[in-house]
Amino acid sequence: MKAVVLDTDDRFHLTDVARPAPGPGQVAVAVRYAGIQWGDVLVRRGHFPVPRPFVAGFEAAGRVVGVGPGVSEALLGRAVTALTAGGAFAEVVIASAALTFDAEGIDPRTAAAFGWATPTAYDLVHTVTRVRPGERVLVHAAAGGVGTMAAQFARAAGAGRVVGVVGDTERAAYAARFGYDRLITRAEFAAVGEGRAQEGEAFDVVLDPVGGATRLAGLRRLAPHGRLAMYGALAGSAPVALDGDELLMSGRSVMSYNSDLLSRTHPERLADSARHALRAVADGHVRPDVTAEYEMADLGEAADRLARGGTYGKSILRIEPHLTEPEPDLFS
Numbered sequence: 001m002k003a004v005v006l007d008t009d010d011r012f013h014l015t016d017v018a019r020p021a022p023g024p025g026q027v028a029v030a031v032r033y034a035g036i037q038w039g040d041v042l043v044r045r046g047h048f049p050v051p052r053p054f055v056a057g058f059e060a061a062g063r064v065v066g067v068g069p070g071v072s073e074a075l076l077g078r079a080v081t082a083l084t085a086g087g088a089f090a091e092v093v094i095a096s097a098a099l100t101f102d103a104e105g106i107d108p109r110t111a112a113a114f115g116w117a118t119p120t121a122y123d124l125v126h127t128v129t130r131v132r133p134g135e136r137v138l139v140h141a142a143a144g145g146v147g148t149m150a151a152q153f154a155r156a157a158g159a160g161r162v163v164g165v166v167g168d169t170e171r172a173a174y175a176a177r178f179g180y181d182r183l184i185t186r187a188e189f190a191a192v193g194e195g196r197a198q199e200g201e202a203f204d205v206v207l208d209p210v211g212g213a214t215r216l217a218g219l220r221r222l223a224p225h226g227r228l229a230m231y232g233a234l235a236g237s238a239p240v241a242l243d244g245d246e247l248l249m250s251g252r253s254v255m256s257y258n259s260d261l262l263s264r265t266h267p268e269r270l271a272d273s274a275r276h277a278l279r280a281v282a283d284g285h286v287r288p289d290v291t292a293e294y295e296m297a298d299l300g301e302a303a304d305r306l307a308r309g310g311t312y313g314k315s316i317l318r319i320e321p322h323l324t325e326p327e328p329d330l331f332s
């Protein structure tokens, strides 16, 4: 079958690989679309210790074409979206049945865009910071995959005010479609943090995938009993010093969220959140926004755009089933 592999030259190559078979507790999914996400940038930069050549791709939408031992055959032929540990940039991917979700009736592009970003955004709002009606929420990387979904979940949870931070005014114009009350640029946010502007507004919840100075500035903007959830390190992993006594006296909390770790330690918890999030998508309460669709050969270009902040919302990869001889059970 065809797959896009990441090789030791740090480039993506469209090539032929052996079709994988599902093991115990796993399903094989014939992929129609795969989501492209920040993890693909990180894996190319060598942040994860994976053997090369490596078939990347951590989120896939398609149909179940095989089940391993212990998995119900009733899944065969079902449209699904799957959170994977890699392998989604291929005609067939192997996924844990526990992290494969029924997506019948959902457009496959939307199902692919669902990815890790939507359950992550759901968890940040509902199980980590537990946004309450009327609360003020600040969302960093507000025009990105997680950011656009988090704003919608926060709004649906009854947040009183949702403010987003973006790279520039063009990105602010895009993000404005997702329920933000106000959008500010990173420069504006930093200026307030450094005291070069009037005191900024306070927030009950800050969602921070950035780190560094942004994290410290976010802490300063937290209202009493506020919660800052850190879930990424877009600006690098430099340590940030926290004053525990100061947090205690103001009732503020710093929390973290790691969906990849959760998928390995408590997959049932991630699955529960993913099902809630998928229902919200199916019911039209929130929507992942697909803004770019690439062919398999163009994955490198897609990852470059993502890495330099040149994307909005979600990019997806179209998997062409005609690239190899279709197998009767696979694409009929």
Ligand SMILES: NC(=O)c1ccc[n+]([C@@H]2O[C@H](COP(=O)([O-])OP(=O)(O)OC[C@H]3O[C@@H](n4cnc5c(N)ncnc54)[C@H](OP(=O)(O)O)[C@@H]3O)[C@@H](O)[C@H]2O)c1
Binding pocket: 037, 038, 039, 116, 117, 120, 141, 142, 143, 144, 145, 146, 147, 165, 166, 167, 168, 171, 186, 209, 210, 231, 232, 233, 234, 235, 257, 258, 259, 260, 306, 309, 310, 311, 313, 314
């Ligand atoms: N912990 C978890 O479970 C989990 C799960 C999913 C994703 N994540 C993390 O969440 C982050 C966002 O993921 P995503 O899928 O939403 O990515 P995405 O759609 O690619 O959005 C990333 C956006 O972040 C902004 N950005 C890039 N560099 C930045 C910097 N130095 N400072 C501030 N903002 C910067 C850019 O938008 P602007 O230019 O508009 O700011 C960029 O488009 C990543 O760090 C990812 O690893 C974590």
